[in-house]
Amino acid sequence: MNNFIFQNSTKVYFGQGCVKEYLACLTKHAHTILLAYGGGSIKRNGVYDEIMDVFYSAGKQVVEFSGIMANPTYAKVQEGARLARACGADMILAVGGGSVMDCCKAVSLAARYDGDVWDDFWARPGVIDFEPLPLGVIVTVAGTGSECNGGAVITNEEKKIKTGRDYPALNARFALMDPTYTYSVPQGQMVSGSFDILSHIMETYFSAPDEDNVSDDIMEALMRSVIRNLRAAIQNPRDYTARSNLMWDATMAENRLIKMGKQCDFECHNMEHQLGAYTNCNHGCGLAVLHPVYYQHIYQEGLPKFMRFAQNVWGIPREGRSDQELALAGISALAAFIREIGLPTTLKELGADKAQLRQIADSCGISQGSYKKMTHDEIYKIFCECYE
Ligand code: NZQ
Ligand code: ZN
Secondary structure (H helix, E strand, C coil): CCCCCCCCCCEEEECCCHHHHHHHHHCCCCCEEEEEECCCHHHHCCHHHHHHHHHHHHCCEEEEECCCCCCCEHHHHHHHHHHHHHHCCCEEEEEECHHHHHHHHHHHHHCCCCCCHHHHHHCCCCCCCCCCCCEEEEECCCCCCHHHCCEEEEEECCCCEEEEEECHHHCCCEEEECHHHHCCCCHHHHHHHHHHHHHHHHHHHCCCCCCCCHHHHHHHHHHHHHHHHHHHHHHCCCCHHHHHHHHHHHHHHHCCCCCCCCCCCCHHHHHHHHHHHHHCCCHHHHHHHHHHHHHHHHHHHHHHHHHHHHHHCCCCCCCCCCHHHHHHHHHHHHHHHHHHCCCCCCCCCCCCCHHHHHHHHHCCCCCCCCCCCCCHHHHHHHHHHHHC
């Protein structure tokens, strides 16, 4: 295993009823709270009322920052920072999925920084040598794992760049995670969020080192859990066991624990982020289109791991198969699962413009952790193979 340092500063409160039980205590020192959310699902499913009841009883001043869009933009970050300053907020409470949580991490930084946070913290890595505005999160959809890391993916619309940075100083102070809050997530989003979880695990699993290490063993169990519980949640969206497993799978995939000792790939994420910058496509849907084709391109360089994936994640027997056939059977099982759960399989379905594929490919970051050193030409080839 490679050397590592591990710390995760977010305190998690997990389970049905956690918001009612703990929110008042967790916000007791805040006078003015910036309550951030997305397009309004929390107003339709009762989550907003539950939160406001707590704040009303505690006499808090609440200022709303709403309308945070999927794939949050830098302009929205600036809007949130202006609002936080104007109202003198001493805490941000982000209620939603990855988009709301990521936007609020950037707001927490921008509200306490006089320069341009895009230039100084997203366009290039920066150093946070001041205290960002304290952030707490309430998770309403399982997927990104943003609740337990310092990652924030922001889209700069003018520059056509969607990029993530991970600053431990931006970890939320607390994360409230009630699986029943995810019951109202539309099936399409539940499925794409779950694929995002699977993708985070695969992007970590398919990377060096491949000798015996506990992270790989944990990841196989997590991948089986996502597959099993997603199938159960599709059958019954109010299956508490399935929803709670998916919610915790998401956190486990991105709370940095499984990355310990691993190099990590994330080339598919690099590609998806740039597709998102050009098409505004759904994150998990973009990943679903890319993964099987990308893996066909790299499996020869990571053959033993792809063979292990086929056997330990998909239960494909070794007997009667060559190494190549076994590895490819695992990739086919992944592609079949994507079709089974109803995710898109072509870039055309995501609304990508074929004429722009070359430009998008050239704008993608190149991962240092891939089994195979990618080039922009090969990324373009992958995009073309994914197109229809
Ligand atoms: O906006 P509202 O009305 O709330 O609706 C949202 C949104 O339309 C809806 N939703 C959320 N909870 C709901 C619900 N609808 C009904 N009931 C509920 N309980 O779900 C839709 C999608 O929400 P969004 O936050 O965009 O989804 P997700 O969690 O997949 O986040 C995607 C963003 O996170 C980034 C992605 O690139 C993308 O920008 N990522 C962040 C990462 C991180 N910080 O670690 C890692 C990821 O790899 C990813 O890149
Ligand atoms: Zn992701």
